Amino acid sequence: MIISRKIQQFIKLRSFIRATVIVLAALMLLLGCARSKMTIGVMVPLSGDAAAYGTSVQKGVQLAMETLNVKNVEVVFEDSVCDPKQANNAATKLITIDNVVAIIGELCSSATLAAAPIAEANGVVLLSPASTSPDITDAGDFIFRDVPSDAKQGVFAANLVYNDGNTSVAILFPNEDYGKGFSGVMDEAFTSLGGTTILESFNRGETDVRSQLTKIKRANPDAIFLISNSPDAASAAIRQIKELALTAKLYGSEGLKSDAIAQTPGAEGLIISSVSAGTPDFMARHEQKFGEVPGPFSAQGYDAFESIARAIEAGAKDANGIKNELYTLSFEGVSGTIDYDENGDISGGYELFIVQNGQFVPY
Structure with a gap:
């Protein structure tokens, strides 16, 4: 009787141990699954004067997430306002609190360059879908971008303007990393072709550039090349070029490619060089999901994801x-x-557009 009772106790103990092992194995499996989930941060301006670009990239990322349906990946969005300090804070938060393995962003070169040392020091990938400053090339091993550097775009722009028959150009640019990098390369390339340049800068977001334009008007260049990643500043500059009756042929950078710019008084005939807006299939899927054609850098946001x-x-x-x-x-x-x-x-390439009847069409 005693032996029988001990056998029963042993059987119960063995059953308990077996159940415990199963439960622990299940918990370990669940924990393993939880650990295998990776988080990607998206750090773009969702407010401020560059919010239209940030929203455009956000939509590109969202479309990529839906289309590619990658398992065990989640995305966290942060508003970095196209501002170096805000980008620094956003990158720190994404890395230390959200534990991201990669960050898509920023869009403005100054903001990307501010966040790059944080990403590099923490060993986290930072992939920009829009920042073009030549300085980003040497920002670190964890720093990437899927748009070509202004070291290439500045040369492309110089050739575009010069080969259009213009031997003098005024370059109007924002006094930040993006504008300084682009204008510097274009200035050197244009003068090497035999042309002459006038350089005038403005503060980011500034909407009154009449003083700079008055100087440009006195110099009477054949062309004006407007560099801007602020829609408000670009629209104001184009309106003021018209108000001051400047007759120079007008060119611009990819940041000007938007319906709002195309419909600005004085924009008719504006020619811009731009990175790709996306394949026809991408554009169709974007329009089906969001009810609109892709905005600037949406395709690059998709490819970054x-x-x-x-x-x-x-x-x-x-x-x-x-x-x-x-x-x-x-x-x-x-x-x-x-x-x-x-x-x-990446090497990348450029497309040309011209404003005709209030909209951008291929040039």
Whole structure:
């Protein structure tokens, strides 16, 4: 009887241990799944004078998430206001609190360059879909972008203006990393072609550039090239060019490509160089989902998310793995060929548009 009771106790104990092991195994499995989920941060201006660009990129990322349907990946959006200090804070929050493995952003070069040292020091990928300052090339091993550098765009713009028959150009640019980088490269390239330049700068977001335009009018250049990533500032400059009756041929950077700019008084005939707006299929899917054509850098936002998604699907388990995979990637994205070089840059290309009857059409 005593032996029987001991056997029963042993059987109960064995059953309890077995159940405990099963429960612990299930918990470990659940914890493992939780740990395998990766978070990607998206740090773009969702308020301020560049909010239209940030919203455009946000939509591109959202469309990529829906289309690619990557498992165990979540996205956290932060408003970095196209401002260096805000970008610094947003990057710190995403890395230390949200534990992201990668950040898509920022759009403005000054903000990206402010966040780059934080991402680099923490070993987190920072991939910009819009920042073009040449300085980003040397910002660090974890710093990437899927738009070409202004080291290329400035040369392209110089050739565009000069080959259109203009031997003198006034370059009007914002006094920040983006504007200084672009204008510096364009100035050097245009003068090397045999042309002459006049450089005038304005503070970011400034909406009264009559003083600069008055100086430009006195110099009487053949052309004006407006560099801006602030729709308000660009619209104001175009209106004031018309008000002051400047007759120079008007050109601009990709940041001017929007319906609001095209419909600004004085914009008729404006020619811009721009990165790709996306493939016809991408544009159709974007319009179906959001009821509008893609805005500036939406296609680049899509490709930034796809780049990180492809790195994860290739086996990357952490930020360092994502970085290593990005350097080996090569695919045809919706914005063109994505093939990061040893500096995290892509070669890219440009499209030309002209404003006709209040809208941008291919030039």
